[in-house]
Structures are given as C-alpha cells and as structure tokens.
Amino acid sequence: MVHVARGGDGPLLVLLHGLGATGSVWRGAAETWPGAWLAVDLPGHGRSAPAARYSFGSLAASVAAAVGSGPVAVLGHSLGGVVALTLASGWFGVDVRAVGGLGVKLRWTPEELARAAALAAKPARVFPTREEASAWASKLAGVPVADGVTETGGGWRAALDPAAFGVGEPDVAGLLAVAKAPVVLAAGETDPMCPPEHLLAARADGLVLPGVGHNAHVERPASVKPVLDRLHGALVS
Template sequence: MDTLNMRTGGEGEPAVLLLHGLGATGAVWNHFAPPLGRRVLVPDLPGHGPSSPLPHYSFETLTAAVARALPDRRPLVVAGHSLGGVLALELASGKYDVEVLGVLALGVKVEWTQDDLGRVATLAARPARLFETRVDAEQAYLKVSGLLGIAPADPAGLRETEGGWRLAMDPAAFGVGAPDMPALLAAARCPVVLAAGENDPMSRPGRLRALDPDAVTLAGLGHNAHVEDPAAVRALLERFGV
C-alpha cells in the first residue's frame, strides 16, 4: 500500500499545510512551522524521503496523494514552495474535496524552455545515481533541493544501499513537466499570494508580476526564501489570518 509520510504538530485552526519543493523533504519547514502557533501538516511528497513513489508523476497525481493523506477535511491554508506551490494551487481548485482558505505559492518556476523540459525529462528517465560516501550523497541532495550552503541535508532524504548511498527521491518525479500557471490561478477558489525571492533565478519577479500584478518580491532572498528568512515568508500568511 502506498504511504505518505506526514509530519504534524501544534494546535489551532485553520491548520497550515506546508508543501516542499522538488528534491527536498518536509524538513525544510522545521524552522518555519513552530512560530505559526497552530496545527501544521507537513508531508514528504510522494517519491521523496520515506514516502512511497508513484507509478506516474503529474501535478494531479501528486496533489491527489497529498489530499488522501490529510487526517481530516477541516479547512486549510496552504503554503507551497516551488513544486509545492503548484500543488497548493492545484489543491485549491476544489477537485480534491479539500477546502482551501488561502494559498501562498512561493518560488514557483514559471518560465520553461524546451531545453528545460528536455533536461528534466532526461533526469526522470535515469536510474538513481549511486554515491560512494554519505557525504557525497548529502552534497547531491543539497544541490538538487537548492539548499547548498543554507541548510543541512535531511537524513530522510538519503538512502543507504548495497554499494553506497543514493538520494531517497525517485528520479521519475523530475518528469512532472511545466505548470499551466494562468489556468491554475484562474481555477483557484480562494485568495492566492504569489511570491519569490528577489534573487530567485527560477521565479523572476517581473515574470511573476506578469501573472499577478500584486506578486510579492522578497528583498535579498533566493529560491528557498522560506529557509533563508522564515519570518519574512511567515508574514505573508498573515493575509489569510495565520
């Protein structure tokens, strides 16, 4: 049976669902979640950490897996980073029997070239790379998740195997493709805040503002703004009463 690892904690409603980006795990929210002072739900997405892989990865299958793993159907505020931001928007469409009160989509990659799509398709087709040492695997994990130099590697993101170490991430997850952001924004049944770090190469402020004139630029921050400055990102959730 497929399982999705869900980290939970805190009290107070509405709960906040925190969705990590591709290659990371829910551990990226470790310093972000406690000061929220409310119930938090932090999954490891399918094919990441100890969560089971999926037979096919798409924004819809990933979102459906998260929705199935929720402990109840009480209303939620959802904050998602990068891939997690796309899933937050998908969840807000109303297709998954989940009431979403607000979405913060942080650092979503909104510009995709054919080269980008070809590169991730190639990565998705490759077997997991084997590393001789845990240190090498940790460095690879941090590079894939964009956390090099700003956070330690999550042990749950690594797996020891015969002959060495590999990332716990299922490489096939790279194959989700490019999101249709205009359609996702139009379908969301709740308020949405788009945001990105000023120095985020994957989610440039000008491109975000083309999608939403009110998109927020977080001064001085990069792609993992929620790790670099948790307080600055938490402040955006105040718009949803969090």
C-alpha cells in the first residue's frame, strides 16, 4: 500500500512526485486545480513502504492500486513523470484521460547511470537528530521535504529507500509512442535536468515554463498552471 493525501471535489488529478520527494511537494499546485486531487508517496518514499524491486512498472502498479477506477488526469514530476507516462500506456487498468510530465530527464549518459547505480547500492545514512536527517532528505530530493524522514533504532534517516536510485533509464520515447491519452510535457526554463532544447526535441508542443528550474511546482506553484489547464481541458472534454 502507498500513502495518499486527498483534497477537493470534481475531476480527479493524480500527482506523482520526483525521486526523494513526497506527495506534499504538490500542495501549492494542487490548490490551483479545479477539481479533486490525490497526491501519492511513491514506494520507498515518505510514508509508503519500500518496494522489493524498483522499476517504472512496479511503481505504476502501486499507484494504480491506490487510484482505483474512474477517469483521471495524471501529472508527475521527474521520476513521477515517467510513472505517469507508464500509467498512460493503459497496461495498469487506470482510465487515464490526460497525462503530464514535468521536468522528466530525457537524456542519460553512462556516467549518470553509473552514479545512480552506485547510490542505490549504498546503505541509508543515519543521523542522531530528526533535523539533520530532514536536511539530508531535502538535499537528496532537491526540495524541502519535512515529512521525508523516518526514525530507526539508531537515530533518524531519510525515508527514501536508496535502492530507488537503481530504477534505471526510462524509455520515454517508447512510452510517448504507446500513450493512450493526450500528453503534456513541460519543464522549467532553467531546468538542468530537462533543458528546453531536450524538451522541444522530444515534443514540439512542449511547454517551457519561464523563470523556474527543475522543481517548478515547488519554486513557484502558479508556474505549472498552463500544464494543469491542458490536463483539465483534456479530462473534461
């Protein structure tokens, strides 16, 4: 089971965070959605249990079990964006009517993949205080995550399961090809993980969000409104 937070009423938006973060990073953006929303803590993150194995399919299956039936729009950031696209394939039984990926890393080097694999093999760091663990968790996520820590026998650690770093390289082009719903890809104007040139090479209709970086939904929640508008239009049409 994964932890979810819910709010609002009306057309449902499912929100998926990036690696190391939790569903709470969507709080500001969720408030601008004209309907109901559901924010998930992915397996191995926040208040959700770790997974036996991390793959985009296993993460999507966990989210699908929490979402249930009924038409939805899905918006994911970074890792969550790949999971959102995986759900839009139709392979997991979720009735996805619109899907969005924000800041999805589209190009990987062998060195980047090797670094991720090395991080996945390391044990979690344990700190004597919650504050120190929270600072480390926020560094891993790239955004403040006050709810991203857990207590252990010897102190506190980031709730992120390090093994999640080993999820591997996504086949974004393949997922775009099989998506059974309208797709919106977006990235911040200064996003180093998904520069505008990478975004627009993958999708000519990609949305470049001015004045924000990789974590646009946290840096300035209102900046993702064009993404939400497109998703809402597709969901209710």
